[in-house]
Amino acid sequence: MQVEIWTDVNCPFCYLGKKRFNDALAEFDGRESVSVTHRSFELDPTIPAGTSGSVVEHLAQKYGRTLEQAADGERQLGAAANEAGLEYVTSGRDYGNSFDMHRLLQWAAQLGRQEQLLDALYVANFAEQAPLFGDDDRLVQVATGAGFDEAAVREVLNDPSRYADEVRRDEAQAQEFGVGGVPFYVFDRKYAVSGAQSSEVFAQALAKAWADRPGPTLIADGDACGPDGCAVPQN
Numbered sequence: 001m002q003v004e005i006w007t008d009v010n011c012p013f014c015y016l017g018k019k020r021f022n023d024a025l026a027e028f029d030g031r032e033s034v035s036v037t038h039r040s041f042e043l044d045p046t047i048p049a050g051t052s053g054s055v056v057e058h059l060a061q062k063y064g065r066t067l068e069q070a071a072d073g074e075r076q077l078g079a080a081a082n083e084a085g086l087e088y089v090t091s092g093r094d095y096g097n098s099f100d101m102h103r104l105l106q107w108a109a110q111l112g113r114q115e116q117l118l119d120a121l122y123v124a125n126f127a128e129q130a131p132l133f134g135d136d137d138r139l140v141q142v143a144t145g146a147g148f149d150e151a152a153v154r155e156v157l158n159d160p161s162r163y164a165d166e167v168r169r170d171e172a173q174a175q176e177f178g179v180g181g182v183p184f185y186v187f188d189r190k191y192a193v194s195g196a197q198s199s200e201v202f203a204q205a206l207a208k209a210w211a212d213r214p215g216p217t218l219i220a221d222g223d224a225c226g227p228d229g230c231a232v233p234q235n
Contacts, residue, residue, distance in 0.1 A: 001033060001034050001035070001038045001187065001188055001204075001210055001213060002034075002037065002187075002188055002189075003034060003035070003037070003185060003186070003187055003188075003206075003209075004036075004037050004184075004185070004186045004189075005017075005018070005021070005036065005037070005038050005183055005184070005185050005186075006039040006040070006041040006174050006184040007037075007038055007039070007041060007102075007118075007182050007183050007184075008041050008042060008043045008098055008102075008149075008169070008182055009098050009101050009118075009122065009125055009132075010043050010044070010095050010098055010125070011043060011183065012077045012081070012126060012192075013182070013183060013195060013196040014082055014087075014122075014183040014196070015081065015117050015122045015125075015126050016077070016081055016086065016196040017183040017195065017196035017197070018122070018183070018230070019081075019084045019085065019086055019203060020084060020196060020197065020199045021185065021197060021202045023084075023199040023202075024199040024200075024202035024203040024206060025202070026204065027203065028203065028206045028207075030206075030210050033184075035162055037114070038105060038109070038114055038115075038116070038118055038203070039170040039173070040096075040102040040105065040106065040166070040167040040170035040171055041170065041171060041174050041175065041179065041182045042098055042099060042171065042183070043098070045097070045099065045113075046096075046226050046227055047096055047097040048097065049097045049100070049134075050097075050098065050134050051096055051097065051133070052094045052095070052096045052132075052133040052134035052135070053094060053095055053096065054091075054094060054095075054132050054201060055074065055093040055094060055095050055182045056070045056071050056074060056091070056155075057070075057231065059073065063080075065133070066081060069076050069206075070174060071090075071091065071190065072221075074090045074091065074135065075090045076089040076092075077090075081126070081168070084203075085128035086126070086127070087123070087126070088126050088127060089126065089128065089129055089227075090129060091147065093125065093126070093128055094131040094133050094134075095133060096132075096133025096134050096171075097133065098133075099135075099164075099167065100136070100157055100168045100194050101121055101139065102141065102156075102158060102170075103162060103163040103164060103166075103167055104117060104143060104153065104156055104157070104163075105117055105118060105121075106163035106167060107156050107162070107163050107164040109146070109198060110183075113147075113148070114148065116146050117130075117143060117146055117148065120142050120143065120145060120146035121142060123140045124138075126150075135180050139153070139157065140153050140154060140157070143162055145230045150231065154158050158190075177192070181194070181195075183195065183196060185202075185205070187206070187209035188207055188208065188209050188212075188213065189235075190212065191208060191209050191212075193205050
């Protein structure tokens with residue numbers, strides 16, 4: 001069974017949802033047969049590359065809130081993250097253009113190590129004080145800390161065309177599905193779950209998608225071999 005998750009490193013609900021989904025998956029009987037792919041989605045592709053800004057100031061301006069209201073929202077998110085077993089820095093975080101991060105995640109997927117890089121980026125953004133956005137050296141530091149080769153990481157970052165088409169393809173698919181926000185989970189291209197739902201909801205979605213997996217329709221039956229041997233035709 002395939003689960004595709006549209007996500008953005010800027011998104012705190014993606015960070016929280018990933019933990020809740022993984023908790024549900026860890027308890028799912030068919031987990032060894034579940035393939036998870038993280039798809040690209042930019043919350044704000046208009047942010048200039050190479051820049052970094054205050055999350056609290058950004059939220060206050062975007063949603064017409066006071067700085068204290070935006071800061072309180074961060075504290076509430078921090079409490080929810082802590083309850084899920086995640087660290088969360090509630091002040092001083094930054095935000096920025098995530099396109100290069102998505103390109104790196106596409107590259108990591110080709111290596112079969114997408115999950116490790118995404119986890120490292122989430123931790124760097126939500127659980128560490130150091131700014132994450134607008135600095136290639138910081139991205140390289142995060143990636144190498146997760147076990148990736150520094151020269152290979154820089155090679156991807158230094159070529160804006162590398163994996164750009166893959167990012168755009170994911171975003172086009174999200175648009176086709178009508179995805180307006182992330183996280184967004186798609187199960188076997190048949191069922192979808194939006195938002196950082198509880199682990200119980202994710203468990204129900206996994207069970208539903210698993211039970212409804214397509215199987216072959218038998219159109220003819222005849223002599224065959226099975227665990228008990230082969231049926232020998234009788235004259």
